[in-house]
Amino acid sequence: MLSRTADSLYWLGRYMERAGNNARGLQVTLRMASLTGAVDRRNNAWRALLTVSGAAPGFATTGQELTQDAVVRYLAAEAKNPSSIRSCIEAARSNARAVRTALTVDMWEAVNETWSESRRSTDDTFTPDHLPAFLDWVKSRTVLFNGAYADTMLRDEAWSFVRLGTMVERADNTARVLDVHHHALMGAEEGGTLAHFQWQAILRSVSALRAYHWVYHARLDPQRIAELLILRPELPRSMVACYARIEETLDGIATLHGGRRGEAHRLAGEMHARLRFGRIGDIMEGGLHEFLTATVNRNLELGRQIQGFYLQA
Template sequence: MLSRTADSLYWLGRYMERAGNIARGLQVALRLTSVTSAVARRDNAWRGLLTASGCAPGFAATGEPLTREAVVRYLAAEPANPSSILSCIEAARRNARTVRTALTTDMWEAVNETWSEGRRSTDDTFAPDNLPAFLDWVKSRTILFNGAYADTMLRDEAWSFVRLGTMCERADNTARVLDVHHHALMGAEEGGTIAFVQWQAILRSVSALRAYHWVFHARLEPKRIAELLILRPELPRSVVACYARIEETLEGIATAHGGRRGECHRLAGEMHARLRFGRIDDIMEGGLHNFLTATIDRNLELGRQIQDFYLQA
C-alpha cells in the first residue's frame, strides 16, 4: 500500500472519531452547565472542554469571550478550527474521496452523506433549541461509519489503517477527558452534588455511565471511574482497550510487511503492557494527573512514530 493511501485511511478514522468525541463533549458540557449555578463553574466546564479537545490555544487566539455561544460555535462549526465538528467531517470526506476505491460502498455513503447533510447546516442549527438534535445526529453518523468499516471491510491493510487511526484518536480523547477532570477524582471518596455531577460528566463524555454500573454494581466512586476508563479492557473506550487494539493492529501490519517493525511498535507494546499490568492504587498514589499527562505525551509520540514509519512518502 502506498504511504499516501495509508495516510488518508488513518486520518479518515481519526477525523470521524474526533467529530463524535467533540459532539459528546459538547453534550456533557451543556448538561453540566445547565445544573451548575455558579458562573465560575460554568466557565470551567467550557474551559475544560476546550482543553480536552486540544482547542484551547486556538480559541484563545480568536479573542472571543468564554461564553456558551462562542465555544459552541468554535467547536461545532468554525472553519478556522481544524478540530471543529464540521471541519472534521470535511477533512474525513476529503480523505475518503482520495482513497475511494479502498472503501466499501457503505463506508463511502456514511462519510459522503454526513458531509452532504453537514453542509446544509446554518446558524439556526447551532441555536440552543436545535443544538441537541445536531449533536445526536453527529454521534449517530460516526457510529454508522464505525459500524460500516467494522462490518463491511476486508481485514486487509486498508481496514488496519482506519482502525489504527480510530483507536489512536480514542485513546487520546479518553486520557484528555480524565486529565481535565482529574481534580474531581483525586478528592475524598464521598462528594456533594457538584462532585457527583462531575463524575457523571466524565463517564458521559465517553458513553460509559451505564457501563460503570454494569461493571461495579455500586454508586459512583472516583477511583473506580479512573479504573474503568484506564485499566478495564471490557470498556471499548478505555485506554487499555484502545492500546490492545493499537498493538494488535500494528502487529498485523508488520506481519503483512514481512515482520518489519519500528519505534511505533515498541511504544505501543510498552504502553499496552504498562496498562495491562497496571494497578489503579499505584496510579492514584503516584498522581493521576502525572500518569495521564505522561500517557497523553506517549500518545502524541506514538502518532509521530506511526507517521514517520508508515505514512510519509
C-alpha cells in the same frame, strides 16, 4: 499500499472519531452547564472542554470572551478550527474521496452523506433549540461509519489503517477527558453535589455511565471511575482496550510487511503492557495527573512514530 493511501485511511478514521468525541463532549458540557450554572460562573466546564479537544490555544487567538455560545460555535462550526465538528467532517470526506476505491460502498455513503448533510447546516443549527438534535445526529453518523468499516471491510491493510487511526484518536480522547477532570477524582470518596455531577460528566463523555453501574453495581466512586476508564479491558473506550487494539493492529500490519517493525511498535507494546499490568491504587498514589499527562504525551509521540514509519512517502 502507498504511503499516501495509508495516510488518508488513517486520518479518515481519526477525523470521524474526533467528530463523534467533540459531539459527545459538547452534549455533556451543555448538560453540566445547565446543572451547575449557579456555581460555575467562570465557565470552567467550557474551559475544560476546550482543553480536552485541544482547541484552547486556537480559541484564545480569536479574542472572544469565554461563553457558552462562543465555545459551542468554535467547536461545532468554526472553519478556522481544524478540530471543529464541521472541519472534521470536511477533512474525513476529503480523505475518503482520495481513497474511494479502498472503501466499501457502505463506508463511502456513510462519510459522503454525512458531509452532504453537514453542509446544509446554518447558523440556526447551533442555537440552543437545535443544537441537541445536531449533536445526536453527529454521534449517530460516526457510529454508522464505525459499523460500516467494522462490518464490511476486508481485514486487510486498508481496514488496519482506518482502525489504527480510530483507536489512536480514541485513546487520546479518553486520557484527555480524565486528565482535565483529574482533580474531581483525587478527592475523598464522598463528594458534594458538584463533584457528583463531574463524575457523571466524565463517564458520559466516553458513553460509560451505564457500563460503570453494570460493572460495579455501586454508587459513583472516583477511584472506580478511573479504573474503569484506564484499566478495564471490557470497556471499548478504556485506555487499555484502545492500546490493546493499537498494538494488535500494528502487529498485523507488520506481519503483512514481512515482520518489519519500528519505534511505533515498541512504544505501542510498552504502553499496552503498562496498562495491562497496572493497578489503579499505584496509579492514584503516584499521581493521576502525572500519569495521564505522560500518557497524552506518549500518545502524541506514538502518532508521530506511526506517521514517520508508515505514512510519509
